[in-house]
Amino acid sequence: xxxxxxxxxxxxxxxxxxxxxxxxxxxxxxxxxxxxxxxxxxxxxxxxxxxxxxxxxxxxxxxxxxxxxxxxxxxxxxxxxxxxxxxxxxxxxxxxxxxxxxxxxxxxxxxxxxxxxxxxxxxxxxxxxxxxxxxxxxxxxxxxxxxxxxxxxxxxxxxxxxxxxxxxxxxxxxxxxxxxxxxxxxxxxxxxxxxxxxxxxxxxxxxxxxxxxxxxxxxxxxxxxxxxxxxxxxxxxxxxxxxxxxxxxxxxxxxxxxxxxxxxxxxxxxxxxxxxxxxxxxxxxxxxxxxxxxxxxxxxxxxxxxxxxxxxxxxxxxxxxxxxxxxxxxxxxxxxxxxxxxxxxxxxxxxxxxxxxxxxxxxxxxxxxxxxxxxxxxxxxxxxxxxxxxxxxxxxxxxxxxxxxxxxxxxxxxxxxxxxxxxxxxxxxxxxxxxxxxxxxxxxxxxxxxxxxxxxxxxxxxxxxxxxxxxxxxxxxxxxxxxxxxxxxxxxxxxxxxxxxxxxxxxxxxxxxxxxxxxxxxxxxxxxxxxxx
Amino acid sequence: xxxxxxxxxxxxxxxxxxxxxxxxxxxxxxxxxxxxxxxxxxxxxxxxxxxxxxxxxxxxxxxxxxxxxxxxxxxxxxxxxxxxxxxxxxxxxxxxxxxxxxxxxxxxxxxxxxxxxxxxxxxxxxxxxxxxxxxxxxxxxxxxxxxxxxxxxxxxxxxxxxxxxxxxxxxxxxxxxxxxxxxxxxxxxxxxxxxxxxxxxxxxxxxxxxxxxxxxxxxxxxxxxxxxxxxxxxxxxxxxxxxxxxxxxxxxxxxxxxxxxxxxxxxxxxxxxxxxxxxxxxxxxxxxxxxxxxxxxxxxxxxxxxxxxxxxxxxxxxxxxxxxxxxxxxxxxxxxxxxxxxxxxxxxxxxxxxxxxxxxxxxxxxxxxxxxxxxxxxxxxxx
Numbered sequence: 077x078x079x080x081x082x083x084x085x086x087x088x089x090x091x092x093x094x095x096x097x098x099x100x101x102x103x104x105x106x107x108x109x110x111x112x113x114x115x116x117x118x119x120x121x122x123x124x125x126x127x128x129x130x131x132x133x134x135x136x137x138x139x140x141x142x143x144x145x146x147x148x149x150x151x152x153x154x155x156x157x158x159x160x161x162x163x164x165x166x167x168x169x170x171x172x173x174x175x176x177x178x179x180x181x182x183x184x185x186x187x188x189x190x191x192x193x194x195x196x197x198x199x200x201x202x203x204x205x206x207x208x209x210x211x212x213x214x215x216x217x218x219x220x221x222x223x224x225x226x227x228x229x230x231x232x233x234x235x236x237x238x239x240x241x242x243x244x245x246x247x248x249x250x251x252x253x254x255x256x257x258x259x260x261x262x263x264x265x266x267x268x269x270x271x272x273x274x275x276x277x278x279x280x281x282x283x284x285x286x287x288x289x290x291x292x293x294x295x296x297x298x299x300x301x302x303x304x305x306x307x308x309x310x311x312x313x314x315x316x317x318x319x320x321x322x323x324x325x326x327x328x329x330x331x332x333x334x335x336x337x338x339x340x341x342x343x344x345x346x347x348x349x350x351x352x353x354x355x356x357x358x359x360x361x362x363x364x365x366x367x368x369x370x371x372x373x374x375x376x377x378x379x380x381x382x383x384x385x386x387x388x389x390x391x392x393x394x395x396x397x398x399x400x401x402x403x404x405x406x407x408x409x410x411x412x413x414x415x416x417x418x419x420x421x422x423x424x425x426x427x428x429x430x431x432x433x434x435x436x437x438x439x440x441x442x443x444x445x446x447x448x449x450x451x452x453x454x455x456x457x458x459x460x461x462x463x464x465x466x467x468x469x470x471x472x473x474x475x476x477x478x479x480x481x482x483x484x485x486x487x488x489x490x491x492x493x494x495x496x497x498x499x500x501x502x503x504x505x506x507x508x509x510x511x512x513x514x515x516x517x518x519x520x521x522x523x524x525x526x527x528x529x530x531x532x533x534x535x536x537x538x539x540x541x542x543x544x545x546x547x548x549x550x551x552x553x554x555x556x557x558x559x560x561x562x563x564x565x566x567x568x569x570x571x572x573x574x575x576x577x578x579x580x581x582x583x584x585x586x587x588x589x590x591x592x593x594x595x596x597x598x599x600x601x602x603x604x605x606x607x608x609x
Numbered sequence: 610x611x612x613x614x615x616x617x618x619x620x621x622x623x624x625x626x627x628x629x630x631x632x633x634x635x636x637x638x639x640x641x642x643x644x645x646x647x648x649x650x651x652x653x654x655x656x657x658x659x660x661x662x663x664x665x666x667x668x669x670x671x672x673x674x675x676x677x678x679x680x681x682x683x684x685x686x687x688x689x690x691x692x693x694x695x696x697x698x699x700x701x702x703x704x705x706x707x708x709x710x711x712x713x714x715x716x717x718x719x720x721x722x723x724x725x726x727x728x729x730x731x732x733x734x735x736x737x738x739x740x741x742x743x744x745x746x747x748x749x750x751x752x753x754x755x756x757x758x759x760x761x762x763x764x765x766x767x768x769x770x771x772x773x774x775x776x777x778x779x780x781x782x783x784x785x786x787x788x789x790x791x792x793x794x795x796x797x798x799x800x801x802x803x804x805x806x807x808x809x810x811x812x813x814x815x816x817x818x819x820x821x822x823x824x825x826x827x828x829x830x831x832x833x834x835x836x837x838x839x840x841x842x843x844x845x846x847x848x849x850x851x852x853x854x855x856x857x858x859x860x861x862x863x864x865x866x867x868x869x870x871x872x873x874x875x876x877x878x879x880x881x882x883x884x885x886x887x888x889x890x891x892x893x894x895x896x897x898x899x900x901x902x903x904x905x906x907x908x909x910x911x912x913x914x915x916x917x918x919x920x921x922x923x924x925x926x927x928x929x930x931x932x933x934x935x936x937x938x939x940x941x942x943x944x945x946x947x948x949x950x951x952x953x954x955x956x957x958x959x960x961x962x963x964x965x966x967x968x969x970x971x972x973x974x975x976x977x978x979x980x981x982x983x984x985x986x987x988x989x990x991x992x
Contacts, residue, residue: 166690
């Protein structure tokens with residue numbers, strides 16, 4: 077296949093997916109924060125909490141709609157740009173996407189309309205239920221998407237069917253309870269919660285700096301700091317869990333993130349910083365922390381983590397085994413499935429390596445004709461480019477640790493220091509608003525770039541996955557997306573800033589009325605039930 | 610897992626073919642009126658408030674409605690992977706146009722009334738018009754092309770190659786089916802506006818809707834005649850294996866004189882086009898007479914009839930190939946595996962009734978006409 081087409085398709089996917097993920101984390105987190113605020117409103121009946129719900133709800137809506145709109149692109153892009161991928165693994169990969177629609181997306185999309193339009197048509201409790209359903213729907217959405225993505229990283233519960241020339245599901249249970257998918261899910265939604273918390277914290281800090289809407293801002297900080305701190309801790313713990321599961325399923329990705337060229341004696345050291353050099357196959361000026369990598373990767377002092385060079389020679393073995401599977405597959409094809417038991421058992425024995433033989437298709441049409449040199453080239457192709465992974469991962473982790481520190485400090489100040497925030501700290505909260513997005517995008521970069529050269533790890537090479545399109549087709553859609561998405565981004569940012577500047581809609585008389593009743597209630601003039609009306 | 614063996618592969622394939630129809634029809638019945646209202650927007654609303662009335666009739670429900678479309682995409686991917694791979698990559702630029710239109714639409718709804726500027730609002734009004742009219746047209750054009758056969762073929766590895774061009778899609782028959790689709794959804798949008806509005810918007814919607822209903826009847830009839838006389842059909846030959854592996858290259862297909870032999874083999878399917886015509890005629894009368902609820906139901910009947918007539922006529926074909934008939938996709942050669950179809954069916958059986966229940970509840974909560982007063986009283990919260 078034409079490499080330009082593959083590279084352009086990858087560029088387009090990376091761009092549209094990363095763009096989509098500008099909106100998703102905020103949706104995931106803000107939906108829950110809003111639901112928490114509305115819960116407080118329903119429990120205490122204080123109007124301020126409804127005003128907070130509505131204010132953050134407005135920002136949520138502006139963001140949500142672009143998440144939905146750009147999500148449509150994602151759902152369709154597999155078929156448009158990755159048709160061989162869609163054919164080859166659709167039997168497994170399509171199912172979680174469809175279940176996502178049935179179970180989650182319908183829920184959030186149906187009730188989000190009612191969230192905005194239902195305030196006067198529903199009782200307080202019914203509206204609260206609607207809000208929680210939106211939040212639950214959004215988060216379940218993420219679950220199914222990450223089950224699909226987790227399968228690309230760790231393709232369990234499936235096997236190749238030589239008669240239909242594709243992977244077919246053998247266990248839905250294995251696909252759903254894929255260890256990689258589950259760890260990724262919690263890691264990803266927690267990152268969304270941190271994103272929304274930092275956003276709410278930053279916007280509220282700006283109000284405090286401007287001395288506007290301080291009632292709303294203080295309460296919002298209390299919610300954001302506590303929810304955010306819990307989430308930030310969860311991101312790191314589950315990030316570690318991800319690291320542990322990657323060490324089983326994607327050894328090459330782990331070795332590349334570590335810039336670990338040779339297998340080290342257990343327990344391996346963690347490379348804090350260094351300069352990976354792909355051609356020399358070593359990491360220069362590396363600063364190591366002993367034992368840490370072995371502990372993260374294997375949870376033991378004796379488990380060994382293989383280095384890149386060892387993994388390349390393993391890949392070479394698997395390519396040779398894959399060629400045997402490919403030969404048996406050709407036998408299936410020539411005889412329309414009527415093969416001898418020997419061929420069938422040969423195929424069964426080697427079919428797990430079939431994907432490795434397909435790596436050769438870049439160099440030769442029939443993998444059986446590949447020369448030794450081509451096999452070695454294909455084995456080398458299994459190493460992703462190391463330095464971007466190495467650095468992206470470290471930056472992501474550093475940001476994650478910084479969020480814990482900052483959110484913990486705000487939590488402490490909010491809980492025990494009566495919210496006496498120094499102005500410098502408030503400015504810091506404003507300035508760091510964009511950083512969770514950076515961390516989230518880096519995380520996706522590590523996960524997906526680190527999966528190369530595969531679309532489905534060990535099963536289907538990226539170079540084979542793309543549609544047979546023309547460069548012109550791709551240029552048109554790529555230019556279209558860039559133009560279109562840029563305009564939408566500017567429009568969205570403009571509206572966000574407009575509504576942040578405008579601030580919440582405060583109904584003065586209603587608040588006064590509530591405060592009067594509250595004072596009466598405190599002084600025992602009227603009974604509780606009556607005041608609550 | 611042995612459980613999935615309880616339902617035959619063949620039966621599961623037929624069920625998923627039906628569910629594919631249900632999803633596409635569900636999309637047309639719900640999001641269809643959203644598209645119709647978008648296409649009608651410049652014509653039924655002359656002032657800002659009038660346009661906002663039209664937009665706010667669909668404001669609370671379009672998001673849920675659109676999920677039918679997204680779920681349709683997901684279900685095709687899960688249940689008919691080769692169909693998803695071939696049609697989405699084959700109709701590449703047309704799909705991109707649909708995507709662009711469907712991205713504009715949600716953003717238009719949400720952002721239009723968030724600023725007061727006239728230029729801002731009228732730009733988004735046009736975006737909503739495009740977002741309604743363009744997908745309606747493209748879906749119809751796609752149908753027309755599917756009926757004629759689409760120029761694709763598989764190689765031995767089942768990699769798909771597409772030999773057509775974007776402008777090749779815009780042939781006369783496909784443009785005619787595009788006109789059926791646009792007029793049908795405009796009729797549906799008008800029926801919705803008749804139900805949900807009053808005053809000038811309602812009157813204009815009724816007038817345009819009645820014309821759209823007549824155009825639907827005329828173009829649908831014309832397309833039927835053309836299909837009977839001028840378009841070649843397809844037939845499977847040799848032994849037809851209904852529970853074999855999903856590999857199009859394992860079956861044999863021939864071109865035939867026409868699609869209408871289906872009506873000779875399965876006369877009962879004539880009920881579908883009959884429902885299409887009767888529904889559209891009744892919708893026309895209902896729009897003239899100003900019957901709110903009944904008209905919407907008639908319009909739905911028309912849509913169900915028209916869409917199912919295409920599927921029932923083509924059965925078992927889903928996507929025939931014009932350049933290499935044996936690459937054609939049928940119900941028997943392009944589904945997911947037995948297990949996947951079963952798992953998906955379980956998911957659908959559990960969730961579709963739940964979805965229908967809460968969707969109905971949301972419509973009930975939002976029941977009633979959208980008036981100018983409602984827009985003015987809730988200036989900051991409505992679209």
